[in-house]
Amino acid sequence: MISRGSWSGGLPVLPRPLVMGVVNVTPDSFSDGGRHATTDAAIAHGLLLREQGADILDIGGESTRPGATRPLVAEELDRVVPVIRALAAEEVAVSVDTMRHEVAAAALEAGAVMVNDVSGGLADPQVLDVVAEHGAAYVVMHWRAHSEVMQQLATYDDVLVEVRDELAQRLEAARAAGVDPARLVVDPGLGFAKTAEHNWELLRGLPELDSLDVPVLVGSSRKSFLGSLLAGPDGSPRPVHDREAANVALTTIAAIQGVWAVRVHEVRGSLDAIKVVTRWRGDQPT
Numbered sequence: 234m235i236s237r238g239s240w241s242g243g244l245p246v247l248p249r250p251l252v253m254g255v256v257n258v259t260p261d262s263f264s265d266g267g268r269h270a271t272t273d274a275a276i277a278h279g280l281l282l283r284e285q286g287a288d289i290l291d292i293g294g295e296s297t298r299p300g301a302t303r304p305l306v307a308e309e310l311d312r313v314v315p316v317i318r319a320l321a322a323e324e325v326a327v328s329v330d331t332m333r334h335e336v337a338a339a340a341l342e343a344g345a346v347m348v349n350d351v352s353g354g355l356a357d358p359q360v361l362d363v364v365a366e367h368g369a370a371y372v373v374m375h376w377r378a379h380s381e382v383m384q385q386l387a388t389y390d391d392v393l394v395e396v397r398d399e400l401a402q403r404l405e406a407a408r409a410a411g412v413d414p415a416r417l418v419v420d421p422g423l424g425f426a427k428t429a430e431h432n433w434e435l436l437r438g439l440p441e442l443d444s445l446d447v448p449v450l451v452g453s454s455r456k457s458f459l460g461s462l463l464a465g466p467d468g469s470p471r472p473v474h475d476r477e478a479a480n481v482a483l484t485t486i487a488a489i490q491g492v493w494a495v496r497v498h499e500v501r502g503s504l505d506a507i508k509v510v511t512r513w514r515g516d517q518p519t
């Protein structure tokens with residue numbers, strides 16, 4: 234676990250992937266919708282994930298599940314800002330999962346160190362200006378459209394090349410807006426305008442993103458391609474809360490491929506997997 238202060242000089246880089254713990258303060262996220270929907274429950278969950286070893290907590294107030302409708306800006310602010318303020322006061326490093334500049338600004342003012350924008354600045358380009366003004370870290374995720382329509386855009390000739398090239402364009406936009414190049418992170422956006430097959434191809438080819446010369450974050454936790462992989466004999470997907478062993482396997486795969494961080498709902502198993510990979514490489518786990 235690393236402290237909030239470790240972010241002051243740029244992105245912390247460890248000899249192992251960082252673990253980003255997810256705290257969704259939403260009534261409707263597919264993975265944990267409704268579980269931490271009150272401020273107090275979300276703060277308590279965040280502190281629990283920190284205790285389990287999360288290096289950073291990602292606080293989100295908008296569900297991005299396929300078909301989700303967007304909350305009002307005021308609703309999103311009410312959901313995330315008090316949680317971020319309370320966790321930052323406990324010296325936890327916090328990122329805000331938002332596509333809106335108003336929410337990014339309020340979150341950074343409340344103490345967040347990073348903006349995790351699943352649209353990479355496409356949904357609201359002013360997010361880039363806010364991040365630049367605050368000198369914050371910024372996750373550029375690969376994205377093509379909002380949840381209602383994104384799966385219609387899951388068409389690629391070569392998913393690895395197209396995701397990499399589209400991320401390169403978004404990185405360029407972020408740099409042009411003045412975002413600190415040393416604080417940029419990319420994410421292939423598993424499940425966002427991707428079929429299961431696209432997700433597997435991306436997970437097989439993570440080093441393809443190395444040419445972007447930016448640290449890579451991967452979020453596979455609880456996603457539906459794991460549900461279908463692990464479907465029961467009747468074809469029904471494995472329930473969301475019973476996909477953790479598979480996710481730990483994916484953390485192992487991502488760690489072996491040298492990612493900078495993994496975004497997970499359950500911290501303990503992924504941290505164990507990361508320790509195993511670190512030791513297997515010949516280093517001592519931190």
Ligand code: PMM
Pocket residue numbers: 255257262263264265293297298330349350351372374420422423450451452453454496
């Ligand atoms: N996935 C979700 C939400 N935010 N952010 C990043 N950077 N990468 C992801 O893969 C990602 C994300 C999907 O929803 P969840 O919060 O229920 O996991």
